[in-house]
Amino acid sequence: MSENDRGTVNAVSPRKPAATIYDIAQLAGVNASTVSRALSTPGRISAKTEQKIHAAAKELNYRVNPAARALLTGRTRTIGLIVADITNPVFFDIVRGAEREAAEHDYTLVLAEFRESAETEMFTARRLIPSVDGLILATSRLEPDEIRGLAEEKPVVVINREVEDITSIVADVAPGVDQAITHLAGLGHTRIAYVAGPQRSWVSHKRWESILAATARSGMEAVELPSEQPVMQAGRAMAPAVLSSGATAVIAYNDLLAIGLMQELIGRSVSVPGDISILGFDNIFGADFTTPGLTSIGSPHTEAGMYAARGILSILDGAPSDQTSHEALVTSLVLRGSTGPRPAV
Amino acid sequence: MSENDRGTVNAVSPRKPAATIYDIAQLAGVNASTVSRALSTPGRISAKTEQKIHAAAKELNYRVNPAARALLTGRTRTIGLIVADITNPVFFDIVRGAEREAAEHDYTLVLAEFRESAETEMFTARRLIPSVDGLILATSRLEPDEIRGLAEEKPVVVINREVEDITSIVADVAPGVDQAITHLAGLGHTRIAYVAGPQRSWVSHKRWESILAATARSGMEAVELPSEQPVMQAGRAMAPAVLSSGATAVIAYNDLLAIGLMQELIGRSVSVPGDISILGFDNIFGADFTTPGLTSIGSPHTEAGMYAARGILSILDGAPSDQTSHEALVTSLVLRGSTGPRPAV
DNA sequence: TTGTACGCGTTATCAT
DNA sequence: ATGATAACGCGTACAA
Numbered sequence: 001m002s003e004n005d006r007g008t009v010n011a012v013s014p015r016k017p018a019a020t021i022y023d024i025a026q027l028a029g030v031n032a033s034t035v036s037r038a039l040s041t042p043g044r045i046s047a048k049t050e051q052k053i054h055a056a057a058k059e060l061n062y063r064v065n066p067a068a069r070a071l072l073t074g075r076t077r078t079i080g081l082i083v084a085d086i087t088n089p090v091f092f093d094i095v096r097g098a099e100r101e102a103a104e105h106d107y108t109l110v111l112a113e114f115r116e117s118a119e120t121e122m123f124t125a126r127r128l129i130p131s132v133d134g135l136i137l138a139t140s141r142l143e144p145d146e147i148r149g150l151a152e153e154k155p156v157v158v159i160n161r162e163v164e165d166i167t168s169i170v171a172d173v174a175p176g177v178d179q180a181i182t183h184l185a186g187l188g189h190t191r192i193a194y195v196a197g198p199q200r201s202w203v204s205h206k207r208w209e210s211i212l213a214a215t216a217r218s219g220m221e222a223v224e225l226p227s228e229q230p231v232m233q234a235g236r237a238m239a240p241a242v243l244s245s246g247a248t249a250v251i252a253y254n255d256l257l258a259i260g261l262m263q264e265l266i267g268r269s270v271s272v273p274g275d276i277s278i279l280g281f282d283n284i285f286g287a288d289f290t291t292p293g294l295t296s297i298g299s300p301h302t303e304a305g306m307y308a309a310r311g312i313l314s315i316l317d318g319a320p321s322d323q324t325s326h327e328a329l330v331t332s333l334v335l336r337g338s339t340g341p342r343p344a345v
Numbered sequence: 346m347s348e349n350d351r352g353t354v355n356a357v358s359p360r361k362p363a364a365t366i367y368d369i370a371q372l373a374g375v376n377a378s379t380v381s382r383a384l385s386t387p388g389r390i391s392a393k394t395e396q397k398i399h400a401a402a403k404e405l406n407y408r409v410n411p412a413a414r415a416l417l418t419g420r421t422r423t424i425g426l427i428v429a430d431i432t433n434p435v436f437f438d439i440v441r442g443a444e445r446e447a448a449e450h451d452y453t454l455v456l457a458e459f460r461e462s463a464e465t466e467m468f469t470a471r472r473l474i475p476s477v478d479g480l481i482l483a484t485s486r487l488e489p490d491e492i493r494g495l496a497e498e499k500p501v502v503v504i505n506r507e508v509e510d511i512t513s514i515v516a517d518v519a520p521g522v523d524q525a526i527t528h529l530a531g532l533g534h535t536r537i538a539y540v541a542g543p544q545r546s547w548v549s550h551k552r553w554e555s556i557l558a559a560t561a562r563s564g565m566e567a568v569e570l571p572s573e574q575p576v577m578q579a580g581r582a583m584a585p586a587v588l589s590s591g592a593t594a595v596i597a598y599n600d601l602l603a604i605g606l607m608q609e610l611i612g613r614s615v616s617v618p619g620d621i622s623i624l625g626f627d628n629i630f631g632a633d634f635t636t637p638g639l640t641s642i643g644s645p646h647t648e649a650g651m652y653a654a655r656g657i658l659s660i661l662d663g664a665p666s667d668q669t670s671h672e673a674l675v676t677s678l679v680l681r682g683s684t685g686p687r688p689a690v
Numbered sequence: 691t692t693g694t695a696c697g698c699g700t701t702a703t704c705a706t
Numbered sequence: 707a708t709g710a711t712a713a714c715g716c717g718t719a720c721a722a
Contacts, residue, residue: 020699031709066476068699070412071714086441096431099458111456113444131411259634286631289604376693413715416698
């Protein structure tokens with residue numbers, strides 16, 4: 001019954017409570033509303049009292065209470081970013097870009113990862129959406145309708161996906177693929193294999209279509225080889241199919257597949273790029289760890305994250321949300337050692 | 346003057362405002378406070394009205410307004426994580442662990458990156474601290490006093506660093522190093538080189554001390570070689586020093602150094618592990634991209650992030666904040682192909 | 691068991 | 707130019 005009963009309270013709060021505008025008002029000898037004005041609408045106040053108020057604020061180490069402000073304004077100055085897998089190297093550049101752009105505009109990034117089903121993703125989105133001003137979905141497995149539903153509550157931007165009525169950030173694959181095919185054509189290759197990603201992957205199809213178009217333009221042949229999963233092990237497993245495809249250059253759906261394939265080929269004493277050239281997509285962290293380094297068609301992931309955050313901010317500023325803005329977001333070829341001249345027959 | 350003047354407003358808010366407990370109260374025909382109780386203190390309410398309220402809440406798709414709750418309770422259910430560099434592979438596992446643990450307890454992770462000076466870090470911390478319940482500093486360059494100052498406002502936990510009076514999460518290097526040295530001893534090595542990290546790095550010294558102790562115990566020699574920066578290029582530059590050191594096995598301060606060194610050695614036709622064995626620290630993403638794969642002394646980064654978040658939560662629950670809790674957080678050896686028998690002389 | 695009333699810190703609308 | 711006051715949504719002590 002004693003006041004010591006709730007020992008937990010004491011243990012947490014030798015912390016001094018944060019100063020409020022009332023504390024400042026008292027210290028500066030003015031009204032709290034004057035303090036608020038001095039701090040949020042500078043210039044509307046006599047220079048002298050403004051001085052005093054700022055001095056008092058600094059002395060008390062004042063910073064606004066975001067909750068109080070949010071309660072009134074409805075804005076949290078926070079952007080949520082939901083990714084499937086934080087440790088996927090494709091994502092941390094996106095995270096970085098979004099965080100950078102947010103911080104630039106004095107916004108804060110809230111990050112969440114869903115590792116399971118679309119159900120988990122929806123759960124996560126629902127959990128986050130009340131506390132953010134907008135939501136970025138970096139690799140959503142949600143249905144278009146679900147995404148549009150979220151967008152009715154708060155601004156939503158998707159990355160690497162196209163959803164009607166939703167702002168989406170997608171890098172244009174064509175330039176990078178064109179560079180890659182031109183590069184390979186210049187090296188004398190005439191038959192290309194594409195190790196595809198997951199059947200359901202919209203991105204994988206886009207990449208394949210782009211390759212088809214570019215090879216056709218260069219008078220080359222292209223063949224698509226289905227793979228199991230976009231991971232290294234699956235890449236290794238593709239070696240036989242690749243070897244029997246007759247292709248002298250392989251483009252894999254992503255770098256992990258490419259690296260696995262390359263390791264397996266080298267393990268079988270197939271020279272890369274002597275006997276076969278290998279390219280990946282994404283230019284992930286570590287693509288330069290391999291020997292030879294992996295030539296890759298890279299997307300500007302950081303920029304994608306930045307544009308996504310910027311998209312949220314501009315919707316908050318009143319822009320329509322259905323504009324797809326891939327402009328200025330293009331892939332490009334990153335040349336390393338895994339591509340070389342077509343072997344003499 | 347017309348009501349169309351503020352066109353921006355219209356553009357943003359075809360969005361329906363979120364439902365409040367008042368909306369639920371009206372729909373269920375009860376008072377708002379009853380709704381609040383039904384939702385936050387289940388059981389204190391007649392089963393029948395509780396049913397009605399929950400039904401109404403579901404129908405209106407109600408979720409609490411975090412700002413309102415935070416204003417009242419002083420808790421945001423949010424944990425801030427500040428890292429120097431999101432794209433450093435050591436960090437995303439930390440991020441993942443912290444996010445996972447936070448989500449587990451219905452907390453949300455706020456992420457911020459400072460890429461510059463300690464000044465930027467302090468600025469970032471100050472920006473974040475009003476809106477979070479606690480702060481994790483993953484690689485702080487702040488002075489101990491600065492960190493303690495932050496800890497006066499909100500719970501603070503540091504990772505990979507020890508600060509007096511501050512909960513710190515540091516993996517115990519010894520077990521991993523012991524395993525590594527035992528492994529190398531078993532392979533016949535007797536002279537080890539340590540390619541050190543930055544002079545000022547507390548972690549690098551710890552690693553060196555641990556190596557010294559372990560090698561002494563095994564009757565081996567160890568020599569420390571200073572490097573410029575913990576990056577691949579610097580690792581490449583270490584090749585001559587390593588070769589002239591007389592060591593048959595090298596442990597690098599981190600995997601990037603190790604990979605750079607390995608690439609350079611292989612480029613000089615030095616066989617790895619035939620002529621020299623190489624180990625790194627951290628077991629980063631991509632350590633298996635190299636040929637041979639890099640043997641590395643790994644830390645459980647995900648767990649570190651989890652423990653850090655858990656530390657914040659337990660301080661919030663009333664635990665003292667000065668307990669250093671490295672228990673159960675130990676390094677271990679991840680064996681790959683870059684280590685092998687000592688070459689015959 | 692349920693309703694009433696107040697306060698959290700801030701901004702905005704009045705009035706002075 | 708500045709002070710007084712209401713309002714944001716929620717939780718809770720108190721009253722009924």
